[in-house]
Amino acid sequence: MKAATDPVPPTAAAPAPILEAIRVSRRFGGLVAVDEVSLSIAAGEVVGLIGPNGAGKSTLFDVLAGERQPSAGQVLLRGRRVEREPAEARLAGGLGRTFQIPRPFGALSVLENVMLGAAHHPGERLWPNLFAPTRVAAAERAARARALEILAFLGLEALAKEPARVLSGGQRKLLELARVLMAEPAVVLLDEPAAGVHPTLMQTIVERLATLARGGLAVLLIEHHLGLIAELCARAVVMAEGRVLCVGTPAAVLADARVAEAYVGRPAA
Amino acid sequence: MSGAWTGWLAYAASFGVMVLIQGVACLGLNLQWGQTGLFNVGVAGFVAVGAYTSALLTSAAVDGRLGGYELPLVIGVVAAMAAGGLVSAAVGALTLRLRSDYLAIATFGIAVVVDLVARNAAGLTGGTLGISFIPRPFEALAERPLTFALATFALVAAVTLLAYLLLERLVASPWGRVLRAIREDERAAASLGKSAASYRLQAFTVGGALMGLAGALQAHTLGFISPENFAAAVTFQVWAMLVVGGTGNNRGVLLGALLVSALWSATGLATAAAFPPEEQARAAALRIVAIGVLLSATILWRPRGLLGERTAVSRHLDD
Numbered sequence A: 001m002k003a004a005t006d007p008v009p010p011t012a013a014a015p016a017p018i019l020e021a022i023r024v025s026r027r028f029g030g031l032v033a034v035d036e037v038s039l040s041i042a043a044g045e046v047v048g049l050i051g052p053n054g055a056g057k058s059t060l061f062d063v064l065a066g067e068r069q070p071s072a073g074q075v076l077l078r079g080r081r082v083e084r085e086p087a088e089a090r091l092a093g094g095l096g097r098t099f100q101i102p103r104p105f106g107a108l109s110v111l112e113n114v115m116l117g118a119a120h121h122p123g124e125r126l127w128p129n130l131f132a133p134t135r136v137a138a139a140e141r142a143a144r145a146r147a148l149e150i151l152a153f154l155g156l157e158a159l160a161k162e163p164a165r166v167l168s169g170g171q172r173k174l175l176e177l178a179r180v181l182m183a184e185p186a187v188v189l190l191d192e193p194a195a196g197v198h199p200t201l202m203q204t205i206v207e208r209l210a211t212l213a214r215g216g217l218a219v220l221l222i223e224h225h226l227g228l229i230a231e232l233c234a235r236a237v238v239m240a241e242g243r244v245l246c247v248g249t250p251a252a253v254l255a256d257a258r259v260a261e262a263y264v265g266r267p268a269a
Numbered sequence B: 001m002s003g004a005w006t007g008w009l010a011y012a013a014s015f016g017v018m019v020l021i022q023g024v025a026c027l028g029l030n031l032q033w034g035q036t037g038l039f040n041v042g043v044a045g046f047v048a049v050g051a052y053t054s055a056l057l058t059s060a061a062v063d064g065r066l067g068g069y070e071l072p073l074v075i076g077v078v079a080a081m082a083a084g085g086l087v088s089a090a091v092g093a094l095t096l097r098l099r100s101d102y103l104a105i106a107t108f109g110i111a112v113v114v115d116l117v118a119r120n121a122a123g124l125t126g127g128t129l130g131i132s133f134i135p136r137p138f139e140a141l142a143e144r145p146l147t148f149a150l151a152t153f154a155l156v157a158a159v160t161l162l163a164y165l166l167l168e169r170l171v172a173s174p175w176g177r178v179l180r181a182i183r184e185d186e187r188a189a190a191s192l193g194k195s196a197a198s199y200r201l202q203a204f205t206v207g208g209a210l211m212g213l214a215g216a217l218q219a220h221t222l223g224f225i226s227p228e229n230f231a232a233a234v235t236f237q238v239w240a241m242l243v244v245g246g247t248g249n250n251r252g253v254l255l256g257a258l259l260v261s262a263l264w265s266a267t268g269l270a271t272a273a274a275f276p277p278e279e280q281a282r283a284a285a286l287r288i289v290a291i292g293v294l295l296s297a298t299i300l301w302r303p304r305g306l307l308g309e310r311t312a313v314s315r316h317l318d319d
Helices: A057-065 A087-092 A110-115 A126-131 A133-153 A169-182 A199-214 A226-232 A250-255 A257-264 B003-035 B043-058 B073-095 B100-120 B145-171 B174-184 B186-191 B196-222 B232-245 B250-274 B277-283 B285-301
Strands: A017-028 A031-042 A046-050 A072-077 A095-097 A187-191 A218-222 A235-240 A243-248
Touching: A017 A057, A017 A218, A031 A046, A031 A057, A031 A072, A031 A218, A031 A243, A046 A057, A046 A199, A046 A226, A057 A095, A057 A187, A057 A218, A087 A095, A087 B186, A095 A169, A110 A133, A110 A169, A110 B174, A126 A133, A126 B145, A126 B174, A133 A169, A133 B174, A169 A187, A169 A199, A199 A218, A199 A226, A218 A226, A226 A250, A235 A250, A235 A257, A243 A250, A243 A257, B003 B043, B003 B145, B003 B174, B003 B196, B003 B232, B003 B250, B043 B073, B043 B100, B043 B196, B043 B232, B073 B100, B073 B196, B145 B174, B145 B196, B145 B250, B174 B186, B174 B196, B186 B196, B232 B250, B232 B285, B250 B277, B250 B285, B277 B285
Parallel strands: A046 A218, A046 A235, A095 A187, A187 A218
Antiparallel strands: A017 A031, A017 A072, A235 A243
């Protein structure tokens, strides 16, 4: 896998951000779900996005991934403005995402789920299948080999031929990660990768994400499991009521009184 | 060979032709619904577009009606596919962003428009009288009914086989895999870089071209078409074939076409034998009921149809 075998060497100076949100807002009628949020993430960074339910984290993900357009602000991917581009174009630019509730293609095999993540596959166009079958077959063989490699990396290779609908919740989370990795992204947005996952499988997810980050992959993850945030992330961004409340190391933000207040409310006078 | 056997064989060949033509339309619907999840309930309209296109291009001139170019049959059939595809592309570009139930209403509306044009634009379609004397590929053999029927069957079977193989290649490919992904979860497919709008339009267009092909085959095997050939019941039958045979499975589609057509013919013979001539028109409704019962039984006991779809899509993964 490119991300694991071709690491980006760390640099002393602050690296250029791969993904950047600049004063991004998203309104739904009178409701401001995301309110002038700015954040950035560089290669090899794992950043945690935390906050109580309704803080606007998933809406921010949708805006960053191209599923919703921002009402205001800019989204920069590798320095290029992309806030008006649809989700499919963002993936081509190097940004992948997973969903809070995994969305496997249940009737397809696990292997073919992963192969769907392949970018620029000539067989995914109509005409090469009729007029360039040799080229399609070669691309398909290469995609299959790479998909199996990713499945092995994530410990799913034994399930390659099973229909995706038989996977457990945790395995579905891994499958989503595998699909995104197939596209060789530079940055991934992971929406609660550990939610509902068995502790053993969660440890696998943590280890694999750490390996990928060491290889240069930028990871922005929403997670309520604060132990995972502390273990994986160098930096955490806390959102509340659509705004960024504070940014810092996981230990620092968890010690911040404003964060506790956002989660459990103001203590009674 | 005795006269009775000759008659039965000729009937079987004609029956086979009918099965295969409906099968081709159903293959088109399978690409749209079975593979991509596009709810087209205007199948008859797209079949009619193909039938009238080929008939107008290949038949002789008639006073007061457009067409009559007497072009070769092959050109007529190719033009029918192009017309079916183009109309589908135009309709698809306008409607494919609709949710499935609204798409169903829109495609039904298209079929109604085509029917109204066929009935009323007499200068183009011959109106309710339709178009007669459409060239048939083995007209010279018409004096010998068995030979004529067998030759026609062989030709239609070859065309159907070609359409089947072409579709098998397309659906058992990475392209087909993307269609299946979009059918299952458009949002997840978009997150993997697949443009649902583009793929849905492609599938709708290719499916429409196949329906146009079915229309052309019908025109050139019957030698006559009228709006009655493209009634809403045709759409119902093609859908029944798809559900009974197995949505998403091209072999299932052809099996479904055989079973539903066999039931249709058998109930036709049964009602002819059981009811007096003056009751025949009313008794014909029982044939629709019989298909409805078969459809219901399939949904109850084999909801994936007789041949369900395979988990693996790409033929490159068979090893």
